[in-house]
Amino acid sequence: MCYDLAFSATIQSVFDYLPELKDMGNLDMSFEPTFHKVAQAYPKWPVVVNDKGTLKLMKFEWGVIPNYMKTPEEIKKGRKWMVNARSEKVLDTKAYWSRIRSNRCLVPATGFFEHREIPGWKNKVPYYIRLKNRDMFFIAGLYAYSHLPNPETGELPGTFTVLTRDANDIMSRIHNGGDNAGRMPLILPVEYEQEWLRPDLSDEGIRRILSYSLPSDEMAYWTVNSVRKAKPDDEGVIEKVEYADLPAL
Numbered sequence: 001m002c003y004d005l006a007f008s009a010t011i012q013s014v015f016d017y018l019p020e021l022k023d024m025g026n027l028d029m030s031f032e033p034t035f036h037k038v039a040q041a042y043p044k045w046p047v048v049v050n051d052k053g054t055l056k057l058m059k060f061e062w063g064v065i066p067n068y069m070k071t072p073e074e075i076k077k078g079r080k081w082m083v084n085a086r087s088e089k090v091l092d093t094k095a096y097w098s099r100i101r102s103n104r105c106l107v108p109a110t111g112f113f114e115h116r117e118i119p120g121w122k123n124k125v126p127y128y129i130r131l132k133n134r135d136m137f138f139i140a141g142l143y144a145y146s147h148l149p150n151p152e153t154g155e156l157p158g159t160f161t162v163l164t165r166d167a168n169d170i171m172s173r174i175h176n177g178g179d180n181a182g183r184m185p186l187i188l189p190v191e192y193e194q195e196w197l198r199p200d201l202s203d204e205g206i207r208r209i210l211s212y213s214l215p216s217d218e219m220a221y222w223t224v225n226s227v228r229k230a231k232p233d234d235e236g237v238i239e240k241v242e243y244a245d246l247p248a249l
Contacts, residue, residue: 001084002139002162002185003039004113004227006128006238007046009136011057014046014108017136020055020194021048031059035237036113036227039063039083039162047141047160048106050197060105060158065146066096075148085142087165087186087210091203097142097161101206104196105160106138111238112185113227117177118247125246126228127174128238129221131187138193139163140186140209162186163210170216173249187214 011031015021037043042063049056064082069075089095115124131137143160150157163186167175171184188196192209195201201209222240231237 001180001183002112002114002164003083005037005039005045005107005109005162006035006111006113007037007108007136008033008035008110008235008238009108011046013136014048014057017108018048018055018194021057022054035233035235037062038227040080042079042083045160046108047143047158048108048138048197049143050104050199053199055194055197058158060143060160062160062162064100064142064144064159064161065148065157066144067147068096072148082159082161084164085161086183087140087163090142090163090210091207100142100144101203102199103143104201105141105143106188106193106196107141107160107162108136108138109185110136113224114171114175114184115177116174116249123226124177125243126224126226127221128224129171129174129219132218132220138188140188140196165210165213168213168216168219170219170221170249174221184214186210186212188212189214 039062042061044059045062047058047060063079069078085097089097090101092098111128111130113128115126117124140163141160145156145158164183165186167182167184172182223243225241
């Protein structure tokens with residue numbers, strides 16, 4: 001799935017990319033560029049939402065807290081499964097994600113990480129993936145405000161999930177193992193970014209956007225050191241690392 005993101009740009013770059021952003025929402029400008037955050041740490045992340053016709057940049061926690069999780073214990077046990085949502089479930093009326101499909105957001109990123117299984121190798125090989133012609137891109141997301149207030153502030157925190165879809169050719173070869181093999185984040189083309197946020201977007205419009213698959217030839221990728229080991233949050237995280245005898249993709 002998509003558990004590891006980078007946003008190594010500045011907050012200002014989001015405003016430069018989307019001049020329509022007029023309101024900072026509750027965004028704390030102290031958000032620092034990051035080369036790696038893992039979903040299950042539930043980090044705060046900038047997201048773009050359409051609030052009553054106004055685009056706002058907010059800072060939400062990664063990992064939706066659904067209203068059927070009633071206690072802190074239930075949240076601790078189940079929230080880790082709410083950091084990603086399968087795009088196929090957004091219009092499935094039996095799925096929770098269908099209930100919040102009108103709460104659509106854009107999740108800015110500069111890259112993401114995925115792991116490849118190699119037959120006979122003990123450890124998976126991590127890859128960093130970005131877009132060739134765009135320094136920053138947006139992943140389709142959904143959001144919900146927690147029904148349980150922050151014990152310190154009394155506020156209901158905003159939370160979000162990242163949508164995933166069937167992988168394109170190159171991502172199916174990188175993300176080739178595990179229970180959720182063959183998935184990738186739903187990266188939107190420029191022409192769909194603001195459409196995804198339209199309050200009047202129909203289910204048919206949602207279905208059309210969810211069917212989009214980023215072409216493999218728009219992606220750049222290379223092998224890196226493990227992102228499962230603590231290290232400084234700097235450019236070293238995404239530096240290319242050569243693995244001896246690594247089979248070609």
